[in-house]
Amino acid sequence: MTEKASNFLATIIEDDLAKGKHDQIVTRFPPEPNGYLHIGHAKSICVNFGLAEQFGGRCNLRFDDTNPEKEEQEYIDAIKADIEWLGFQWQDEPKFTSSYFDQLYDWAVHLINEGLAYVCDLSSDQAREYRGTLTEPGRNSPYRERSVEENLDLFARMRNGEFDEGACALRAKIDMASPNMNMRDPILYRIRKKAHHQTGNKWCIYPSYDYAHGQSDAIEGVTHSICTLEFEDHRPLYDWFIEHLPVPARPRQYEFARLNVNYTVTSKRKLKRLVDEGVVDGWDDPRMPTISGMRRRGVTPAALRHFSDMVGTSRAGGVVDLGMLDFAIREDLNENAPRAMAVLDPLKVVLTNLPEDHFESFTAAGHPNRDDLGERELPFSREIYIDRSDFNEDSSLSRKKFKRLVPGEWVRLRNAYIIQADEVIKNDAGEIVELRASVIEGTVGNDAPEGIRPRGVIHWVCAKHGVKAQVRLYDRLFNTETPDRGGDDFMQYLNPESLTLLTGCIVEPSIAKAEPETSFQFEREGYFVIDRYESTPENLVLNKTIGLKEVWERKV
């Protein structure tokens, strides 16, 4: 691990370690398997696993599976894959809150015996009424003073399935007048006659998050239970259970501000809606802010981890600029992605001063400053493709503004000759269909001779040896900075141009041999990845991860 930026959590842990409060810290990442992990979870994963790594501790993966109605095995598998892909390792086997159900049940009985929990027959509507409001205290439930014996009997019968869903619930007996709503006799167990993905039909009562979480932490010996700010008000309740139960350890909860990124939504409900309504192709659509979506788009684990470090961890809620993620992605890819050339919008150029059967091959570096990335061969013949946008008929364009090809002038073909544009061929509709140009002899690997001033350098691919490819360009899914802001209207901010399909692209031959999920920098275009599912050597499919940084004013 490289040196980490200091943050309040690291400070607390350093302190605890220094004071000898713990020999080794234990954290945990506790997703509920009810959806795919997104960039906010990536941050939480980096925080929890990262802190453990940084301080020589351990981090558990624990599925917080207390609600069988929303959870599925598919999500469990996807979550494990995402964490591993990010490069983190959880301690031992993944844990499940559901594997503590027996212990949790016994502790609930303990609370009943202590007179600290009771079975309440109020309906959820009635319970809401009794709960009071933010500014008015609640009233005690009429069932609050049931005897221990009666509660014991009722709770056992709840477990045995003698009552319908919602008929009753086990509640903690705390304080209906507490200014903290979480302390107004919170629910410990509710009846759900649903099979559970882990425990099958063993249970028909399920513990609530509040009741299960801290005790699960205690069972696992978690020392620092790190969650997001919205659970802050739950901490007194978390502590209450720990104090009143014979738990084997006393974990502590700490909260940090969740990650918000502009132009994106990070709520499982909203992401699920994008998937369910077919706005995107699935949870791993490259436009999704899910870990699997970003992976498919070509974002790397290193980029995500670095991004997480960059934004830091604090208690101040804010919105991080997407540009920071972009930076982290470019930084990693710039360093590690081999270079190649690809023409996305091909325009044929015939080099008229070369013989019909001309063939030669240039050797180019795999990366401008990394010899270990090797070299590649660039076949070259009389016909090549350049990008349409690299030619403009208007030769009056200033050299400063248009550093590409115009009639009568020169450009350097990257890694090859300098050429001069001689003639523009158009079809009946007046569209440019071809260029005639000539190569300047002796300019490969050499500076331009006197009197020849190339306007710039452009990329190209040999027409005969280039390989066809399909390329998908992605733009942000939403065209407003705060799609998450309002209520349910985030769908109206969808960017209709978030996906552009390009089918006639030509890439240099070296690309065809690459494995799925390999990233390249197509010079002057951006970073692209070979699609992990749909690409084959015969039918190349590439996803644009992100463009190069462009500082000039893009007009023309």
Next chain:
RNA sequence: UGGGCCGUAGCCAAGCGGUAAGGCAACGGGUUUUGAUCCCGUCAUGCGAAGGUUCGAAUCCUUCCGGCCCAGCCA
């Protein structure tokens, strides 16, 4: 208007009584066969505001202003 929390540059963020780190963005300049990378430089007399304590305050106190979270048998 009950409770909890948060305000340091356009954005993120260190700082914990000794005179405002760092990153992103932006803006200048240099190198460059990628308008990329890389390199150099600029960017808070100021820490939400106003008072107070102190030799000294972003750090302590008071008041005020702004924002976020909580009334699921969700997590």
